Amino acid sequence: xxxxxxxxxxxxxxxxRDAVECLEEYAIKIKxxxxxxxxxxxxxxxxxxxxxxxxxxxPNNYGRLIGCDISKNMVQHANRHHANSRNCFRVMDIESxxxxxLRECFDHAFSFYTLxxxxxxxxxxxxxxxxxxxxxxxxxxxxxHMPVFDVYRVLARSARWRPWLHDVDRFVSPYHDTQExxxxxxxxxxxxxxxxxxxxxxxxxxxxxxxxAVKKAxxxxxxxxxxxDLQEDFMEDYLTVVRDMRLIDRVNNNTDGLSVRANYxxxxxxxxx
Numbered sequence: 001x002x003x004x005x006x007x008x009x010x011x012x013x014x015x016x017r018d019a020v021e022c023l024e025e026y027a028i029k030i031k032x033x034x035x036x037x038x039x040x041x042x043x044x045x046x047x048x049x050x051x052x053x054x055x056x057x058x059p060n061n062y063g064r065l066i067g068c069d070i071s072k073n074m075v076q077h078a079n080r081h082h083a084n085s086r087n088c089f090r091v092m093d094i095e096s097x098x099x100x101x102l103r104e105c106f107d108h109a110f111s112f113y114t115l116x117x118x119x120x121x122x123x124x125x126x127x128x129x130x131x132x133x134x135x136x137x138x139x140x141x142x143x144x145h146m147p148v149f150d151v152y153r154v155l156a157r158s159a160r161w162r163p164w165l166h167d168v169d170r171f172v173s174p175y176h177d178t179q180e181x182x183x184x185x186x187x188x189x190x191x192x193x194x195x196x197x198x199x200x201x202x203x204x205x206x207x208x209x210x211x212x213a214v215k216k217a218x219x220x221x222x223x224x225x226x227x228x229d230l231q232e233d234f235m236e237d238y239l240t241v242v243r244d245m246r247l248i249d250r251v252n253n254n255t256d257g258l259s260v261r262a263n264y265x266x267x268x269x270x271x272x273x
Contacts, residue, residue, distance in 0.1 A: 043114025047078025194271030
């Protein structure tokens with residue numbers, strides 16, 4: 001994904017809303033110890049969800065909270081703005097071999113809007129299992145079907161954008177084209193060893209108050225390295241494809257511009273070790 005931390009912080013309203021609703025729903029399932037819980041947030045991005053949202057659902061007597069992300073820029077930003085004596089951020093790729101010092105270290109693992117970027121799903125879920133102590137739990141939310149992935153595929157077929165989107169399916173959710181992905185994920189988690197597994201798929205929508213808000217949100221998570229001088233053209237072509245495919249519903253015409261609604265499916269997975 002894009003590693004511009006400031007842009008992501010300003011444009012991840014959808015991710016924050018879904019994180020809050022998910023935490024509200026599943027708070028009762030999370031088994032906190034009496035004190036000193038150790039927590040990891042996988043794919044923490046700029047650190048704002050970790051510190052400003054997840055932190056609200058953690059008991060005050062927790063032991064430590066670690067946010068990890070594959071992006072060095074995101075981790076540096078998070079440490080500058082959100083680190084303290086009990087919270088820190090570090091670079092880690094959940095799809096690769098785990099650092100030895102993090103294995104079986106956490107009572108709780110969370111991940112918000114990260115796992116749909118991962119192609120080696122079983123590897124990532126097995127790593128999450130290995131991060132947890134016995135009895136630890138995980139709460140993970142990520143995208144299933146999302147129209148933005150279809151737009152990327154269309155742009156990747158165009159002569160102009162093919163050079164930058166040549167590996168487009170690397171950045172499409174593994175569950176984008178999957179029927180009943182929740183069943184596939186549940187089986188995978190149980191085979192890894194998770195118990196009390198619950199996987200849901202929810203059909204969701206989000207209203208952006210203007211086309212500019214859509215452009216900023218897409219730019220914040222755009223995984224392709226489009227040259228800076230071509231980014232505005234890329235977004236215009238992106239919006240043309242969106243209109244042609246009728247992927248965005250018109251909500252209303254207001255004085256500030258066109259409000260739009262994006263429809264997508266969200267996957268929520270819970271499990272215990």
